[in-house]
Amino acid sequence: MPAAANRPARLVAQRRKPRPVAFWLHNLFGLKLSLFMAFVCLTGTIATVAHEIEWLYKPAVRASAFTPGTEDWGAMWAAAERAYPQATLTGIGSYDRSHAAYFAKSIAARDASGTDFTIYADLGTGHVTGHEYGRSLQDSMRALHYYLFIPRDVGFYLVTSLGFVLLGSLVTGLIVYKKFWRGFFRRPRLTRNLRTLMGDLHRLGGLWSIWFAAIISLTSIYYFFEWSGLDWNSQTPRVPETHYVETASAADIARWTAMARAAKPGLAITAVALPYAPGDPVIVQGHWQAVLVRERADAVYIDPVTDRIVGTRTAHAMGAGERIVHTADPLHFGTFGGLATRLLWAVFGMVLTGLAVSGAYIYAKRTRAALGEARALRFLDYLGAWKWPSVALVTIVPGIAFLFW
Numbered sequence: 001m002p003a004a005a006n007r008p009a010r011l012v013a014q015r016r017k018p019r020p021v022a023f024w025l026h027n028l029f030g031l032k033l034s035l036f037m038a039f040v041c042l043t044g045t046i047a048t049v050a051h052e053i054e055w056l057y058k059p060a061v062r063a064s065a066f067t068p069g070t071e072d073w074g075a076m077w078a079a080a081e082r083a084y085p086q087a088t089l090t091g092i093g094s095y096d097r098s099h100a101a102y103f104a105k106s107i108a109a110r111d112a113s114g115t116d117f118t119i120y121a122d123l124g125t126g127h128v129t130g131h132e133y134g135r136s137l138q139d140s141m142r143a144l145h146y147y148l149f150i151p152r153d154v155g156f157y158l159v160t161s162l163g164f165v166l167l168g169s170l171v172t173g174l175i176v177y178k179k180f181w182r183g184f185f186r187r188p189r190l191t192r193n194l195r196t197l198m199g200d201l202h203r204l205g206g207l208w209s210i211w212f213a214a215i216i217s218l219t220s221i222y223y224f225f226e227w228s229g230l231d232w233n234s235q236t237p238r239v240p241e242t243h244y245v246e247t248a249s250a251a252d253i254a255r256w257t258a259m260a261r262a263a264k265p266g267l268a269i270t271a272v273a274l275p276y277a278p279g280d281p282v283i284v285q286g287h288w289q290a291v292l293v294r295e296r297a298d299a300v301y302i303d304p305v306t307d308r309i310v311g312t313r314t315a316h317a318m319g320a321g322e323r324i325v326h327t328a329d330p331l332h333f334g335t336f337g338g339l340a341t342r343l344l345w346a347v348f349g350m351v352l353t354g355l356a357v358s359g360a361y362i363y364a365k366r367t368r369a370a371l372g373e374a375r376a377l378r379f380l381d382y383l384g385a386w387k388w389p390s391v392a393l394v395t396i397v398p399g400i401a402f403l404f405w
Contacts (some may be wrong), residue, residue, distance in 0.1 A: 038356035039394040043145040045349030050138035060130030074254025075126035093271025163220025212348040219332040232321030237311035241278035260284035260300035290315035
């Protein structure tokens with residue numbers, strides 16, 4: 001009797017098709033690093049809209065209505081000088097807020113004690129709206145997303161290497177999900193158990209985020225190689241080291257921005273950067289004619305002593321490599337279309353976060369069913385040896401590093 005009773009089970013086991021290699025690879029790519037992947041996706045999502053979040057609770061970063069292209073950069077600089085006469089001003093502009101008319105400009109400054117801080121000025125009125133010491137929410141979230149507040153050579157490689165993991169999950173997921181194109185409009189089964197519902201939502205979210213996962217994974221892989229030494233940037237022109245200036249006057253800022261607009265008619269200026277070191281020129285940065293590039297892609301380089309233009313950078317005339325350099329950020333963070341694309345990126349960023357979480361949940365439920373009721377699967381046990389390193393990587397390590405950052 002025992003042998004006869006066990007025969008059907010053996011027959012079922014023999015008839016069960018082996019899992020394809022792509023299935024195991026999909027689990028491997030998306031499972032063991034699921035906690036870390038969810039953390040990185042979540043912090044990146046918050047970083048994408050961190051400026052807008054700041055706008056809601058920080059009045060100093062808000063600007064009144066103005067017509068783009070009419071900003072009086074010299075007037076904003078002069079207002080900052082009047083408001084903080086003891087400070088040394090070192091630059092004006094914000095690469096990430098520049099495309100939005102509702103954001104104030106930020107002026108980098110150093111107080112009498114040598115501490116850096118930020119002054120905010122309203123583009124519409126030219127008046128100072130406030131100042132801030134320390135790092136903003138956006139700075140903090142980007143740093144956490146980029147390198148976890150730990151040494152950059154370690155953190156940046158850890159984060160960007162997830163691009164390979166995400167791309168592997170995407171490819172293997174499409175292989176495992178046969179005829180996946182039929183599932184775009186398949187409704188989740190709401191009347192079944194939670195395991196079934198999570199599986200349906202996981203597949204549906206994965207399908208609709210194919211394009212987004214491809215963009216994020218490929219740009220992350222590019223960042224990985226860029227940090228490894230890949231450099232497609234053009235060389236910045238040099239000026240005599242004796243022409244170094246640490247600060248400038250409002251008249252200088254007004255003159256340099258006028259020169260840049262004359263060199264590139266219609267240039268939407270986004271920042272004026274003073275020299276970082278001897279030999280560096282003044283750089284008036286902005287956006288001019290090209291599409292899908294970051295706001296500082298175009299530039300006019302000026303000798304601060306002779307007022308001579310020593311070079312320019314033109315986005316629509318760049319080679320393929322340098323164009324990729326200036327396209328990666330807008331694609332990764334969705335900044336190329338203003339608030340609409342930022343919000344779209346935030347939505348799909350949450351979808352990716354949910355995919356990491358739901359994939360882990362599905363695997364945990366499947367493992368628990370395979371083990372039977374005799375052995376309970378405790379929280380995060382599905383991570384195996386990756387359990388505590390993953391927990392430390394997203395909690396203890398950034399927390400301690402932040403205290404000393």
